[in-house]
Amino acid sequence: MSAVQIAFAAGLAGVLVALLASTALVVHKGLAGGSLDRLGIRRATENSGARRVAFYVHRLTGVGVFAFLCLHILDVGLFTLSHRLYDQVQELYGTAELRVFECLLLLAVLFHAGNGLRLLLFDLGLLDSAASKSALGVVAAATGAAGIAGSVFILAPVFK
Amino acid sequence: MNVLTGDSERDRPGRPAAWELDPPPTAAPEEERSRLLEYVVLRATGVLLAVLVLGHFAVTHLVTDVAHDNSAFVARRLSSGLWIAWDSTMLGAALVHGVTGLRIATADYLLDTRARRIAEVSILALGAVLLVIGSLAIGRAAVA
Numbered sequence: 001m002s003a004v005q006i007a008f009a010a011g012l013a014g015v016l017v018a019l020l021a022s023t024a025l026v027v028h029k030g031l032a033g034g035s036l037d038r039l040g041i042r043r044a045t046e047n048s049g050a051r052r053v054a055f056y057v058h059r060l061t062g063v064g065v066f067a068f069l070c071l072h073i074l075d076v077g078l079f080t081l082s083h084r085l086y087d088q089v090q091e092l093y094g095t096a097e098l099r100v101f102e103c104l105l106l107l108a109v110l111f112h113a114g115n116g117l118r119l120l121l122f123d124l125g126l127l128d129s130a131a132s133k134s135a136l137g138v139v140a141a142a143t144g145a146a147g148i149a150g151s152v153f154i155l156a157p158v159f160k
Numbered sequence: 161m162n163v164l165t166g167d168s169e170r171d172r173p174g175r176p177a178a179w180e181l182d183p184p185p186t187a188a189p190e191e192e193r194s195r196l197l198e199y200v201v202l203r204a205t206g207v208l209l210a211v212l213v214l215g216h217f218a219v220t221h222l223v224t225d226v227a228h229d230n231s232a233f234v235a236r237r238l239s240s241g242l243w244i245a246w247d248s249t250m251l252g253a254a255l256v257h258g259v260t261g262l263r264i265a266t267a268d269y270l271l272d273t274r275a276r277r278i279a280e281v282s283i284l285a286l287g288a289v290l291l292v293i294g295s296l297a298i299g300r301a302a303v304a
Contacts, residue, residue: 063265087230098226102226110214
Protein backbone atom coordinates (compact mmCIF):
# COMPACT_ATOMS: atom_id res chain seq x y z
CA MET A 1 0.00 0.00 0.00
CA SER A 2 1.21 3.51 -0.79
CA ALA A 3 1.37 6.26 1.83
CA VAL A 4 -1.80 7.94 0.58
CA GLN A 5 -3.67 4.61 0.65
CA ILE A 6 -2.58 4.01 4.25
CA ALA A 7 -3.73 7.55 5.13
CA PHE A 8 -7.12 6.86 3.51
CA ALA A 9 -7.48 3.57 5.41
CA ALA A 10 -6.63 5.39 8.65
CA GLY A 11 -9.21 8.06 7.77
CA LEU A 12 -11.84 5.41 7.15
CA ALA A 13 -11.03 3.81 10.51
CA GLY A 14 -11.47 7.28 12.02
CA VAL A 15 -14.92 7.56 10.39
CA LEU A 16 -15.96 4.24 11.93
CA VAL A 17 -14.58 5.20 15.36
CA ALA A 18 -16.46 8.53 15.21
CA LEU A 19 -19.66 6.65 14.35
CA LEU A 20 -19.20 4.14 17.20
CA ALA A 21 -18.42 6.90 19.71
CA SER A 22 -21.50 8.90 18.59
CA THR A 23 -23.66 5.79 18.86
CA ALA A 24 -22.44 5.19 22.41
CA LEU A 25 -23.14 8.83 23.34
CA VAL A 26 -26.56 9.01 21.69
CA VAL A 27 -27.73 5.69 23.18
CA HIS A 28 -26.35 6.61 26.62
CA LYS A 29 -28.05 10.02 26.61
CA GLY A 30 -31.17 8.57 25.00
CA LEU A 31 -31.59 5.99 27.74
CA ALA A 32 -31.23 8.77 30.31
CA GLY A 33 -34.16 10.56 28.64
CA GLY A 34 -34.35 14.22 27.77
CA SER A 35 -35.77 16.71 25.38
CA LEU A 36 -35.44 15.45 21.83
CA ASP A 37 -36.82 18.28 19.86
CA ARG A 38 -35.09 21.57 20.51
CA LEU A 39 -36.99 23.16 17.67
CA GLY A 40 -40.31 22.52 19.36
CA ILE A 41 -42.02 22.26 15.99
CA ARG A 42 -42.68 18.55 16.04
CA ARG A 43 -45.46 17.38 18.29
CA ALA A 44 -44.70 15.14 21.26
CA THR A 45 -46.52 12.21 19.61
CA GLU A 46 -43.56 11.97 17.23
CA ASN A 47 -41.39 11.07 20.20
CA SER A 48 -42.66 7.60 20.93
CA GLY A 49 -42.18 4.01 19.81
CA ALA A 50 -40.61 3.23 16.46
CA ARG A 51 -40.46 6.91 15.57
CA ARG A 52 -38.30 7.57 18.61
CA VAL A 53 -35.89 4.88 17.39
CA ALA A 54 -36.09 6.46 13.90
CA PHE A 55 -35.01 9.77 15.48
CA TYR A 56 -31.83 8.16 16.83
CA VAL A 57 -31.13 6.25 13.60
CA HIS A 58 -31.64 9.49 11.63
CA ARG A 59 -29.18 11.30 13.87
CA LEU A 60 -26.57 8.52 13.74
CA THR A 61 -26.82 7.96 9.98
CA GLY A 62 -26.38 11.73 9.68
CA VAL A 63 -23.22 11.69 11.79
CA GLY A 64 -21.87 8.66 9.91
CA VAL A 65 -22.54 10.09 6.45
CA PHE A 66 -21.07 13.47 7.45
CA ALA A 67 -17.93 11.77 8.82
CA PHE A 68 -17.53 9.93 5.52
CA LEU A 69 -18.21 13.17 3.60
CA CYS A 70 -15.23 14.78 5.37
CA LEU A 71 -12.96 11.91 4.28
CA HIS A 72 -14.47 11.84 0.78
CA ILE A 73 -13.86 15.56 0.19
CA LEU A 74 -10.25 15.05 1.29
CA ASP A 75 -9.72 12.10 -1.07
CA VAL A 76 -11.40 13.92 -3.98
CA GLY A 77 -9.22 16.90 -3.04
CA LEU A 78 -6.19 14.82 -4.05
CA PHE A 79 -7.33 15.45 -7.64
CA THR A 80 -6.11 19.03 -7.18
CA LEU A 81 -2.63 17.85 -6.17
CA SER A 82 -2.00 14.87 -8.41
CA HIS A 83 -4.05 12.54 -10.60
CA ARG A 84 -1.73 9.68 -9.64
CA LEU A 85 -2.47 10.08 -5.91
CA TYR A 86 -6.20 10.40 -6.64
CA ASP A 87 -6.14 7.16 -8.65
CA GLN A 88 -4.26 5.32 -5.89
CA VAL A 89 -7.05 6.05 -3.40
CA GLN A 90 -9.70 5.45 -6.05
CA GLU A 91 -8.35 1.89 -6.47
CA LEU A 92 -9.31 1.19 -2.86
CA TYR A 93 -12.96 2.05 -3.54
CA GLY A 94 -13.07 -0.97 -5.87
CA THR A 95 -11.87 -3.46 -3.23
CA ALA A 96 -14.30 -5.93 -1.66
CA GLU A 97 -13.92 -4.32 1.79
CA LEU A 98 -14.78 -0.84 0.52
CA ARG A 99 -17.68 -2.22 -1.54
CA VAL A 100 -19.23 -3.62 1.66
CA PHE A 101 -18.74 -0.17 3.24
CA GLU A 102 -20.40 1.45 0.20
CA CYS A 103 -23.45 -0.82 0.64
CA LEU A 104 -23.75 0.32 4.28
CA LEU A 105 -23.28 3.94 3.16
CA LEU A 106 -26.08 3.51 0.59
CA LEU A 107 -28.41 2.08 3.29
CA ALA A 108 -27.56 5.01 5.60
CA VAL A 109 -28.18 7.63 2.88
CA LEU A 110 -31.44 5.96 1.78
CA PHE A 111 -32.84 5.84 5.30
CA HIS A 112 -31.70 9.37 6.14
CA ALA A 113 -33.24 10.75 2.93
CA GLY A 114 -36.51 8.81 3.23
CA ASN A 115 -36.98 9.56 6.91
CA GLY A 116 -36.05 13.21 6.38
CA LEU A 117 -38.71 13.54 3.67
CA ARG A 118 -41.23 11.86 6.00
CA LEU A 119 -40.46 14.41 8.74
CA LEU A 120 -40.80 17.27 6.25
CA LEU A 121 -44.22 16.00 5.10
CA PHE A 122 -45.29 15.66 8.74
CA ASP A 123 -44.14 19.18 9.59
CA LEU A 124 -45.88 20.61 6.54
CA GLY A 125 -49.09 19.01 7.84
CA LEU A 126 -49.35 16.64 4.87
CA LEU A 127 -49.13 13.59 7.15
CA ASP A 128 -51.00 13.24 10.43
CA SER A 129 -49.53 11.24 13.30
CA ALA A 130 -51.03 7.92 12.16
CA ALA A 131 -49.97 8.45 8.54
CA SER A 132 -46.49 9.42 9.70
CA LYS A 133 -46.30 6.14 11.60
CA SER A 134 -47.23 4.10 8.50
CA ALA A 135 -44.89 6.25 6.39
CA LEU A 136 -42.01 5.13 8.61
CA GLY A 137 -42.84 1.54 7.65
CA VAL A 138 -42.77 2.57 3.98
CA VAL A 139 -39.41 4.32 4.49
CA ALA A 140 -37.95 1.22 6.18
CA ALA A 141 -39.24 -1.09 3.43
CA ALA A 142 -38.02 1.22 0.64
CA THR A 143 -34.61 1.55 2.32
CA GLY A 144 -34.33 -2.24 2.52
CA ALA A 145 -35.50 -2.86 -1.05
CA ALA A 146 -33.43 -0.12 -2.73
CA GLY A 147 -30.48 -0.90 -0.45
CA ILE A 148 -30.48 -4.58 -1.43
CA ALA A 149 -30.94 -3.78 -5.12
CA GLY A 150 -28.07 -1.27 -5.02
CA SER A 151 -25.89 -3.67 -3.04
CA VAL A 152 -26.31 -6.34 -5.73
CA PHE A 153 -24.87 -3.89 -8.28
CA ILE A 154 -22.07 -2.72 -5.98
CA LEU A 155 -21.00 -6.21 -4.89
CA ALA A 156 -21.44 -8.00 -8.24
CA PRO A 157 -17.84 -7.37 -9.47
CA VAL A 158 -16.47 -9.11 -6.34
CA PHE A 159 -18.03 -12.40 -7.44
CA LYS A 160 -16.97 -12.16 -11.09
CA MET B 161 -37.72 4.64 28.70
CA ASN B 162 -36.35 1.83 26.60
CA VAL B 163 -34.86 3.18 23.42
CA LEU B 164 -34.84 -0.18 21.66
CA THR B 165 -38.42 -1.23 22.28
CA GLY B 166 -39.69 2.34 22.24
CA ASP B 167 -41.58 1.72 25.48
CA SER B 168 -42.27 5.14 26.82
CA GLU B 169 -43.28 6.23 30.28
CA ARG B 170 -45.91 8.22 28.46
CA ASP B 171 -47.65 4.95 27.67
CA ARG B 172 -48.48 4.53 31.36
CA PRO B 173 -51.43 6.76 32.25
CA GLY B 174 -50.99 9.28 35.01
CA ARG B 175 -47.20 9.44 34.80
CA PRO B 176 -45.54 12.24 32.89
CA ALA B 177 -42.73 11.26 30.52
CA ALA B 178 -39.21 12.30 31.41
CA TRP B 179 -39.15 15.11 28.86
CA GLU B 180 -42.40 16.54 30.24
CA LEU B 181 -40.95 17.15 33.70
CA ASP B 182 -38.67 20.01 32.71
CA PRO B 183 -40.41 22.76 30.75
CA PRO B 184 -38.46 23.69 27.63
CA PRO B 185 -36.40 26.86 28.03
CA THR B 186 -38.07 29.90 26.54
CA ALA B 187 -36.05 31.39 23.72
CA ALA B 188 -35.66 35.07 22.88
CA PRO B 189 -37.50 36.20 19.71
CA GLU B 190 -34.27 36.59 17.71
CA GLU B 191 -33.21 33.09 18.78
CA GLU B 192 -36.61 31.77 17.68
CA ARG B 193 -36.07 33.37 14.27
CA SER B 194 -32.56 31.91 13.88
CA ARG B 195 -33.89 28.46 14.86
CA LEU B 196 -36.62 28.74 12.26
CA LEU B 197 -34.11 29.82 9.62
CA GLU B 198 -31.83 26.93 10.62
CA TYR B 199 -34.79 24.55 10.33
CA VAL B 200 -35.76 25.80 6.86
CA VAL B 201 -32.13 25.61 5.65
CA LEU B 202 -31.80 22.05 6.99
CA ARG B 203 -34.99 20.88 5.28
CA ALA B 204 -34.42 22.72 1.98
CA THR B 205 -30.86 21.39 1.58
CA GLY B 206 -32.14 17.97 2.68
CA VAL B 207 -34.67 17.78 -0.15
CA LEU B 208 -32.00 18.92 -2.62
CA LEU B 209 -29.53 16.32 -1.35
CA ALA B 210 -32.05 13.46 -1.53
CA VAL B 211 -31.90 13.95 -5.31
CA LEU B 212 -28.27 15.07 -5.74
CA VAL B 213 -26.58 12.50 -3.48
CA LEU B 214 -28.62 9.51 -4.64
CA GLY B 215 -28.00 10.63 -8.24
CA HIS B 216 -24.27 10.93 -7.50
CA PHE B 217 -24.33 7.44 -5.98
CA ALA B 218 -26.16 6.03 -9.00
CA VAL B 219 -23.69 7.57 -11.48
CA THR B 220 -20.54 6.52 -9.60
CA HIS B 221 -21.72 3.02 -8.62
CA LEU B 222 -24.49 1.82 -10.92
CA VAL B 223 -24.00 3.58 -14.28
CA THR B 224 -20.20 3.30 -14.01
CA ASP B 225 -18.69 0.74 -11.65
CA VAL B 226 -16.73 2.31 -8.80
CA ALA B 227 -13.55 0.55 -10.05
CA HIS B 228 -13.65 2.79 -13.15
CA ASP B 229 -14.21 6.12 -11.36
CA ASN B 230 -10.58 7.16 -11.91
CA SER B 231 -9.19 10.61 -12.64
CA ALA B 232 -9.92 10.21 -16.37
CA PHE B 233 -13.59 9.51 -15.54
CA VAL B 234 -13.71 12.57 -13.26
CA ALA B 235 -12.12 14.81 -15.92
CA ARG B 236 -14.55 13.51 -18.57
CA ARG B 237 -17.60 13.92 -16.31
CA LEU B 238 -16.56 17.37 -15.11
CA SER B 239 -16.13 18.60 -18.70
CA SER B 240 -19.91 18.98 -18.78
CA GLY B 241 -21.57 22.07 -17.35
CA LEU B 242 -24.39 19.96 -15.93
CA TRP B 243 -21.98 17.97 -13.75
CA ILE B 244 -20.03 21.05 -12.67
CA ALA B 245 -23.32 22.58 -11.51
CA TRP B 246 -24.45 19.25 -9.98
CA ASP B 247 -21.24 18.69 -8.01
CA SER B 248 -20.93 22.33 -6.90
CA THR B 249 -24.53 22.45 -5.66
CA MET B 250 -24.12 19.06 -3.97
CA LEU B 251 -20.89 20.12 -2.25
CA GLY B 252 -22.41 23.34 -0.91
CA ALA B 253 -25.73 21.77 0.11
CA ALA B 254 -24.05 18.76 1.77
CA LEU B 255 -21.73 20.96 3.84
CA VAL B 256 -24.48 23.39 4.86
CA HIS B 257 -26.79 20.46 5.74
CA GLY B 258 -24.04 18.58 7.60
CA VAL B 259 -22.77 21.60 9.53
CA THR B 260 -26.32 22.66 10.49
CA GLY B 261 -27.40 19.13 11.46
CA LEU B 262 -24.25 18.46 13.45
CA ARG B 263 -24.60 21.82 15.22
CA ILE B 264 -28.18 21.00 16.26
CA ALA B 265 -27.24 17.46 17.34
CA THR B 266 -24.17 18.42 19.38
CA ALA B 267 -26.08 21.26 21.10
CA ASP B 268 -28.40 18.60 22.55
CA TYR B 269 -25.48 17.09 24.45
CA LEU B 270 -23.59 20.26 25.42
CA LEU B 271 -25.45 22.09 28.15
CA ASP B 272 -22.58 24.48 28.90
CA THR B 273 -22.88 27.64 26.75
CA ARG B 274 -19.11 27.97 26.28
CA ALA B 275 -18.69 24.33 25.27
CA ARG B 276 -21.57 24.71 22.80
CA ARG B 277 -19.98 27.85 21.33
CA ILE B 278 -16.62 26.06 20.89
CA ALA B 279 -18.36 23.13 19.18
CA GLU B 280 -20.27 25.49 16.86
CA VAL B 281 -17.16 27.39 15.80
CA SER B 282 -15.17 24.15 15.30
CA ILE B 283 -17.90 22.58 13.14
CA LEU B 284 -18.23 25.77 11.09
CA ALA B 285 -14.44 25.98 10.60
CA LEU B 286 -14.33 22.32 9.51
CA GLY B 287 -17.12 23.00 7.00
CA ALA B 288 -15.33 26.08 5.64
CA VAL B 289 -12.04 24.18 5.14
CA LEU B 290 -13.84 21.32 3.38
CA LEU B 291 -15.71 23.79 1.16
CA VAL B 292 -12.40 25.27 0.00
CA ILE B 293 -10.82 21.84 -0.63
CA GLY B 294 -13.91 20.57 -2.48
CA SER B 295 -14.24 23.75 -4.58
CA LEU B 296 -10.59 23.57 -5.60
CA ALA B 297 -11.05 19.94 -6.73
CA ILE B 298 -14.16 20.78 -8.78
CA GLY B 299 -12.39 23.82 -10.26
CA ARG B 300 -9.32 21.77 -11.13
CA ALA B 301 -11.43 19.07 -12.80
CA ALA B 302 -13.57 21.64 -14.63
CA VAL B 303 -10.58 23.31 -16.32
CA ALA B 304 -8.72 20.03 -17.00
